Amino acid sequence: MEYWTDTNIILRFLTGDHREHSAAAKRIMLEANEGKHTLRVHSVVLAECCYVLEGPYYGYDRTTIGTALMTLLNSKGIKPESPVLLHALDIYMTHNVDFEDAFLAAASHRDQVPIVSFNKKDFQKCGCNVQDPMKMV
Numbered sequence: 001m002e003y004w005t006d007t008n009i010i011l012r013f014l015t016g017d018h019r020e021h022s023a024a025a026k027r028i029m030l031e032a033n034e035g036k037h038t039l040r041v042h043s044v045v046l047a048e049c050c051y052v053l054e055g056p057y058y059g060y061d062r063t064t065i066g067t068a069l070m071t072l073l074n075s076k077g078i079k080p081e082s083p084v085l086l087h088a089l090d091i092y093m094t095h096n097v098d099f100e101d102a103f104l105a106a107a108s109h110r111d112q113v114p115i116v117s118f119n120k121k122d123f124q125k126c127g128c129n130v131q132d133p134m135k136m137v
Helices: 005-013 019-033 043-054 062-073 086-094 099-111 120-125
Strands: 002-004 038-041 078-080
Touching: 005 019, 005 043, 005 062, 019 038, 043 062, 043 086, 043 099, 062 078, 062 086, 086 099, 099 120
Parallel strands: 002 038, 038 078
Antiparallel strands: none
């Protein structure tokens, strides 16, 4: 059986900060690893994980977050919504941009489609072709 995984399952698994919920999340992850079920991870859930984990409550750095989430996505029984997620996490860690921008950059690389944005600086440091909307006809 496949299940979409909510952010709170991943957060409880990674942080271990709630006795009952963390134990249940760990059990679910172990069962996925044993092939009892598959846990699908949506890009929106991954974005929320990054946002919450780097926020003031947890305060983790992007390398720690990205490494943990990459390990999770590469685990047996875990099915990322898209292969772009792994590339997005790499960009998120190495270029110091928000996950949402990293995801868009990874999709731009994959599809070879430029990005239109007022935020040229962050996308350019990710190696993207970025178009300035003020200069488009």
